Amino acid sequence: MSNPVPEVPAVRLQGIGKRFPGVIANDNINIDVMRGTIHAIVGENGAGKSTLMKILYGVQRPDSGTIEVDGTQVSMGSPADAIKAGVGMVFQHFQLADNLTVLENVVLGAEKLHGIGGRARQRIVEISDSYSLGVEPDELVEDLGVGARQRVEILKVLYRGARTIILDEPTAVLVPQEVDELFGNLRGLKDEGLAVIFISHKLDEVLSVADEITVIRRGTTVTTVTDPSSVTARDLAELMVGSELPQASSEASTVTDEVLLSVQSLSLPGSGARPLLDDLSFDIHRGEILGIAGVEGNGQAELVEAIMGMRERATGTIRLIDTDLSSASTRQRRESGIGYIPEDRHRHGLLLDSPLWENRVLGHQGRPPSVKRGIVDKRAARQDTLRIIDEYDVRTPGPGVLARALSGGNQQKLIVGREMSGDPILLIAAHPTRGVDVGAQAAIWNHIKTARREGLAVLLISADLDELIGLSDRIEVILRGRFVGSFDPSDVTPQQLGSAMTGAGATA
Amino acid sequence: MSTRLVSFLLGLLAAVLALVAAFAITSLVLIIAGDPVGEVWGEILTFPEQRNLANIINNATVLYLSGLAVAVAFKMNLFNIGVDGQYRIAAFVAAVVAGEAWLPGYLNTALAILAAVLVGAAWAGIAGLLRATRGVSEVISTIMLNFISTSVVAYFLRKAAVREEGSNTLGTREIPEGSRIPSFSIGDGPGTEIYGFIFIAAAAGFAYWFVLNKTRFGFNLRATGQSTTAAVASGISVKRMTIGAMLISGGVAGLVGLPILFGDSYSYGSTFQSGLGFAGIAIALLGRNHPIGIALGALLFAFLDEQSNPLQILVGVSPDIVAITQGVIVLTVVISYELVRRFGVRLEQQQVAKADRPVDEPKEVTA
Numbered sequence A: 001m002s003n004p005v006p007e008v009p010a011v012r013l014q015g016i017g018k019r020f021p022g023v024i025a026n027d028n029i030n031i032d033v034m035r036g037t038i039h040a041i042v043g044e045n046g047a048g049k050s051t052l053m054k055i056l057y058g059v060q061r062p063d064s065g066t067i068e069v070d071g072t073q074v075s076m077g078s079p080a081d082a083i084k085a086g087v088g089m090v091f092q093h094f095q096l097a098d099n100l101t102v103l104e105n106v107v108l109g110a111e112k113l114h115g116i117g118g119r120a121r122q123r124i125v126e127i128s129d130s131y132s133l134g135v136e137p138d139e140l141v142e143d144l145g146v147g148a149r150q151r152v153e154i155l156k157v158l159y160r161g162a163r164t165i166i167l168d169e170p171t172a173v174l175v176p177q178e179v180d181e182l183f184g185n186l187r188g189l190k191d192e193g194l195a196v197i198f199i200s201h202k203l204d205e206v207l208s209v210a211d212e213i214t215v216i217r218r219g220t221t222v223t224t225v226t227d228p229s230s231v232t233a234r235d236l237a238e239l240m241v242g243s244e245l246p247q248a249s250s251e252a253s254t255v256t257d258e259v260l261l262s263v264q265s266l267s268l269p270g271s272g273a274r275p276l277l278d279d280l281s282f283d284i285h286r287g288e289i290l291g292i293a294g295v296e297g298n299g300q301a302e303l304v305e306a307i308m309g310m311r312e313r314a315t316g317t318i319r320l321i322d323t324d325l326s327s328a329s330t331r332q333r334r335e336s337g338i339g340y341i342p343e344d345r346h347r348h349g350l351l352l353d354s355p356l357w358e359n360r361v362l363g364h365q366g367r368p369p370s371v372k373r374g375i376v377d378k379r380a381a382r383q384d385t386l387r388i389i390d391e392y393d394v395r396t397p398g399p400g401v402l403a404r405a406l407s408g409g410n411q412q413k414l415i416v417g418r419e420m421s422g423d424p425i426l427l428i429a430a431h432p433t434r435g436v437d438v439g440a441q442a443a444i445w446n447h448i449k450t451a452r453r454e455g456l457a458v459l460l461i462s463a464d465l466d467e468l469i470g471l472s473d474r475i476e477v478i479l480r481g482r483f484v485g486s487f488d489p490s491d492v493t494p495q496q497l498g499s500a501m502t503g504a505g506a507t508a
Numbered sequence B: 001m002s003t004r005l006v007s008f009l010l011g012l013l014a015a016v017l018a019l020v021a022a023f024a025i026t027s028l029v030l031i032i033a034g035d036p037v038g039e040v041w042g043e044i045l046t047f048p049e050q051r052n053l054a055n056i057i058n059n060a061t062v063l064y065l066s067g068l069a070v071a072v073a074f075k076m077n078l079f080n081i082g083v084d085g086q087y088r089i090a091a092f093v094a095a096v097v098a099g100e101a102w103l104p105g106y107l108n109t110a111l112a113i114l115a116a117v118l119v120g121a122a123w124a125g126i127a128g129l130l131r132a133t134r135g136v137s138e139v140i141s142t143i144m145l146n147f148i149s150t151s152v153v154a155y156f157l158r159k160a161a162v163r164e165e166g167s168n169t170l171g172t173r174e175i176p177e178g179s180r181i182p183s184f185s186i187g188d189g190p191g192t193e194i195y196g197f198i199f200i201a202a203a204a205g206f207a208y209w210f211v212l213n214k215t216r217f218g219f220n221l222r223a224t225g226q227s228t229t230a231a232v233a234s235g236i237s238v239k240r241m242t243i244g245a246m247l248i249s250g251g252v253a254g255l256v257g258l259p260i261l262f263g264d265s266y267s268y269g270s271t272f273q274s275g276l277g278f279a280g281i282a283i284a285l286l287g288r289n290h291p292i293g294i295a296l297g298a299l300l301f302a303f304l305d306e307q308s309n310p311l312q313i314l315v316g317v318s319p320d321i322v323a324i325t326q327g328v329i330v331l332t333v334v335i336s337y338e339l340v341r342r343f344g345v346r347l348e349q350q351q352v353a354k355a356d357r358p359v360d361e362p363k364e365v366t367a
Helices: A049-056 A079-084 A102-107 A118-130 A146-159 A176-191 A203-209 A233-241 A300-308 A330-335 A345-349 A356-361 A378-391 A408-419 A438-453 A465-471 A494-502 B003-033 B037-044 B050-075 B083-100 B105-134 B138-160 B198-214 B216-226 B228-233 B238-255 B258-265 B276-286 B291-308 B311-315 B320-356
Strands: A011-020 A023-033 A038-042 A064-069 A072-074 A087-090 A164-168 A195-200 A212-217 A220-225 A259-268 A277-285 A289-293 A315-320 A338-341 A426-430 A457-461 A474-479 A482-487
Touching (some): A011 A049, A023 A049, A023 A212, A038 A203, A049 A195, A102 A118, A176 A195, A176 A494, A195 A203, A203 A233, A220 A233, A259 A300, A259 A457, A277 A300, A277 A315, A277 A457, A277 A482, A289 A465, A289 A494, A300 A330, A300 A426, A300 A457, A330 A338, A345 A408, A345 B228, A356 A378, A356 A408, A356 B216, A408 A438, A426 A438, A438 A465, A457 A465, A465 A494, A474 A494, B003 B291, B037 B291, B037 B311, B050 B083, B050 B198, B050 B216, B050 B238, B050 B258, B050 B276, B083 B105, B083 B138, B083 B238, B083 B276, B105 B258, B198 B216, B216 B228, B276 B291, B276 B320, B291 B320
Parallel strands (some): A038 A212, A087 A164, A289 A457, A338 A426, A426 A457
Antiparallel strands (some): A011 A023, A011 A064, A064 A072, A212 A220, A259 A277, A259 A315
16 A cells, blocks of 8 residues: 655645535635544534535535545545545444344445455454454344444445545444543554544544644634644634633522422333333422433433323323323323423424424414414414514524524524423423534523523433533433433533443442 | 515416426327327317306316315325215215205205215215224225225115116206205306305315414314424324314315206216316315415316317317326426425525524625
């Protein structure tokens, strides 16, 4: 293999621009990525990172600018071109077939390289050993944990001969311990002379692993930091946002003795022997935020849906102040005072092809101001939507715009505004700031804090441990449908939570 | 330009685009077949005479009800293919009830219409119930119910029928004159009468608009149609909505045969017009489930049907050519509406992007 002169960057992007209707996703982006380095690209959501990576991976063509790989200019019309040029990508959402083995997943689509049999297996073992990925070719993917699946994805890219690897938000799905392992692997890749492009918005992680950091704001490169030890996470964040940034820190406690939500022995049978929810009991008091931490898929979504009455087979009692809601319908529960910010706003929170004012009515069909005596009051609904747009800073030309046209952050602000309407007693917030930009995140945190101050009980589910620690008054860790540990956010670290979440060091 | 005007113009553009494309494709078929393209269009596109106009309006009335029935279900993402079976069994029951004349005059008419609505609703309700409780696709069950409806009607027609002297056609007892719905004439001479039922059809159209757009029930129905998951999270019972939507769709379907029954045939016989339910599917698509759009679609289909009648005699081309046009329209409509919708979304996103951009941002220079 030829050894390129160190001065020639592995990837050089010059003047990259890309426009979408009404949006300038990338505008004059300039980045040099050197061999043998980990180059982080940071920026808030919507800053244009994903578009840039799609351009580099041949998924989209830039409107302007050039891409050079190892000193030669390339034109990439498809991911196949990118792979040919030695650029590989590990997506945030894994592209693996669960019911196939690691070997089968790796060779899928690359059968021409080393066949599908012994030679391929040998090559996989070679790669796995030389970068210490610890991948077993004959294991079924469905038996693997998240971290191992990610290593399979990395191996897939290496198997195809990539010398430059892009990782899109690789730590989003990992618990802290797995993140450390991943970073070990990345350092291994870098030592072998590969170039690693690492996209993230978790600044502490970026600082701990990257050799160079490029900051992107509003589609353009703000700066490249060549010496990460010279900057702090706060510096980076300010470069990203371009202004002062928010913190999820909690204020003085407003917790009272008065129990608003009382859940007793809530269970939900699963399809197999193991229940999805196993005898959960907890109270939330007036002015209290209860945070639920857990690796995704351990019952958080089911817990929320059971409380909302969306799971028919759930058993146990749910009381909101004096009302027994155990067998109430979702509508009755909402009307008794539960506000619900769903985990997946596109699936559960919005009618994407309806105007904003109709989305204001959604979930409030039985209540004024938008519906009176069975008739939808369009004027009042529009009026109240205007109020939400104003109070919650939803950026839109007006309440008649389709929900689909708004950015994720603005959609989420609209949902928060809607769910805070109608004087809720309990607010359920499932991943309230997932996929929203820093500005909207700060606003949503503020609204949750306000809700707490106003005496609501809040159930907060989040995968962002900083968010949980910053906002909650109490944190329960959920693992396989059971609470396995209760923590006080004022003296817990993300590492401790991470251990409990994986069942490694659960408090007995 | 106001957003309302823009969306109206976009809708108009989509329809015009679809029609032009459909006419072009039909012309192509004519050219390939070696038929005289100019003469065919010349014949179809002449202004209809009074007699033909009356036929067009009457046919459109029937098609309009069929389109409405399909559209109710479409609004909830349900595909009621069974309008055909629903209207036939409903018209049969209405004919029997009206023919028996248990009540005098218009009370008898009202009772028969009520019976038709209830039977249509019940027949569609079977599919709704199966869908809500057992997850059976309403497409499959309504198709099967069409067959069952045909057999049930044929069986009971034998029992209820009176055979006229010297005739082979079976029919129910004729509706007494006092219970028929009077027609009104739009010109002079015979054959220019319009069904009085047209007012009931118009009222049904208004009710459709009002219920869907103004009531909470309609909101729930549209919300469920757009996103079942969001509907569930907002507290809507999807099962109840499924059954409700099918009942209403079937109820409206029950009206489809009645303009003919009360304004023209006065009895249900083995020659009663069939196939109206399938035309309704195309018309609902063409009219984008909008009450005015469906009316225009129904008029267009009735117009093409009526104007194609003399083609065989005058230019020697089979009138089936308009069936091709009608079929092609359904396809071009779906495509052009989608194209125009995407264009509209892009327009809107640009507006939103403007609003989203803070004021202190430097203005972007557009290329």
